[in-house]
Amino acid sequence: MGSIIEMVIVLVAAAALTVQGIREDIAHKRAQLLQIEGQNEEVINSALSQWVTDNFAALLDQFTQSGSPDLTPPTVDQLFTSGNLKQPHRNGPFWGGQYIITMSMVPAGCTQEAGDCHVSYVMYPSLPVTKSGVPDVAGAGEIARAGGISFGFSKTQNSSQIDGINGAWHATNPLGNQPAVILATNGPGSDGDSVWIARDGHLTWTGSQNVNGVDLHNVGNIDAQGTIAAPTVAASNVAVSNAVRSPATLFIQNAAGTAPAPADMGQATLHGALQLANIGVPRAACTPPMVVGNSDGSGQVLTCQGGQLIPVGGPWTLMQQFVVANGSVVPAPVCSAGGAAKVTVAAQNFTVDPTAVVNFGASAGSGPWVISITDGSGTPIGALGTASTFCEY
Template identity: 50%
Template sequence: MGSLLEMMFVLLGSAILTVQGIKLDIEHKRATMLVLEGQNEATLVTAFQGWITDNFGTILTQYAASGNNPTVTPPTIPQLVTAGNLKQAHKNGPYWGGSYVTTMTMVPSGCTQSAGNCRVAFTMYPTAQLLKGGKADVAGAAQIAQAGSKLAGTSQFGYSNAQNPAQIVGINGSFTAANPLGSKAASIMATNGPDTDGSSVYIRRDGSLTWTGDQDVNNVSLRNVNDIKTQTLEASGAVTAASVTAAGAVAAATMTATGAIKGNSVTSTTTLQAGNIASPRVACAPNGITASNSDGSGQQLTCQYGIWLPTGGRLQRMGYYPVNNGSTVPRPTCPAGGTAIVELAPLSWYVDTSATVNYNATDYGTYWYITITDGGGAGIPASGAAGTYCTY
């Protein structure tokens, strides 16, 4: 008899533990479902906000065309997928039934496209409150909001409680808004701000909003920039550009341009390096531009009357030497396109009765041999000056 009674107690205890284990397992699975629901809603919220950022310029134009009607038509979830804003796995509605409702409104009231003060206020919420055993599950709604905010990275999820069911309060009190479901506790809502656009602090990808203050990019690089227009450009290091056009000052330690540098005034405290792109007597435009000789000699050429010529004229003096009969004068090295010549100028001489004086320079490749002779071809005491040139 005792053994039978003991067995009954053992079976009863086992049954109680089994029921308790089932309850704990159900609660654990439900908690997991709540977290997954919050993560699913956060995924959708991120996609909607990405769509707003990508299409803000179009939204703003439609808003102006509508006569500043603040209602904005949001995309559907399938449209988010098609647009590429929603690539993650997702559900189109909450696990307890119903669907998600999305609203978008241009704020603040009376904003205009020209003033650049418009924002898109966004909300998303399930069409049904969260219930447990037929009653509002406020604790479960809080879990969903917490999970959503954690994944989204901000406290933009909120829920309504039993004390004030007509109001949605954001996690950590981040916002308050009217409950879109009316006076129902355990309602859940996500927003970027009921009256403002929470993403308005960011630079818009489509360039639809202008900056309102100075920007500090913390010494990081800006790459693939197509065009920079500025009142003043200052650089402590190198400025490298295909083209620089300035109405005012451009100050840089080093400036390298593969295209044009244009300015009312260009001042260098060190050097200016022109590209080795010009060849003498080759056509050019416009007149007045400057370049270096393409042979790399460093000779400066200027576009004169439509052709490249040395700065200073077609005849470039390279040297000056005193000479007499039998002197040698070194031939100058001319940059590409130039021809070396020598010019003799008499200074004094003595001649016999032939009364003839001849100044001649014979070309020996690397030098000229100077002769000063009388009419019979004999050298005479005389002096002169030899100027060497490069002619173009």
């Protein structure tokens, strides 16, 4: 008897586990089905958005000629035949009904001349999501999350409103006061397709954009009314009609990025430091106009004068002056690359027999120099002079 009872218990437990397994398997398969439905509707919604962009001019003409904001939307089949859908799609979800698409021109009072018109559309199944004949709000949420930010669904509370994912947007429930209704839109209400960047350029941005550090390639002209801030600005051909103000460094390369390229700025005001390229050698051949820095990085500025690079101060650059007497030592100046140290001595005051000879001079070489102030017999005299040191280029 005990064995029979135990066998019955085992069979009942096995049946219960089987039923539970079947239920879990069904729930798992339904979750997969909801996920696939959301992805399917997202594909249709993306195709619809592309269709609006491709056909905006025709939609605007329809609105202008009819005067009615109501526009003629495409069907799911038309989205496929126009190439916006890559493969045919069933016109309706797995629980029944059809996909309904409505489209209108917003905002009210917009005109083609003003260029302020946008297309707003919504797409939704004609029946709410159900499970065993009961609205399935949780299932609707799974579909909306699989669809993405353009999707929303109605909840049990306040079911007359569609809430976008994470409350990103809100719209009126097109099926009335019913929960578990799915809806996709490119921008509810007066937003229209202004939530997208239109490919044909008929829309303007209404807020600051963050491109997340990615590059922009093949750009034509850039017109800026404010400030352009960048650690490095590289340009192959720069024309400035007003002023270039730089608190840091303005470095312009040629197209190959290997050497400086010409910058035609007209009259430019520079606030801050101007760093020249250190590529010049004194007395090197050049073609005016040209302003460069000495190749040794000393900061000496060279300009093209008479076909040669000459320091801005001239071929003889005064470095320092000293008051000297006989036997004074004058140090040599530190010259930039290409310069030779020189010294000159001039009389400042002296007293000597009028029949004698006065000699002012410095020792030979590139310094330091010993100053000599003597009479005709080579005897030092009490006199002062001025020694000036130069760099000759």
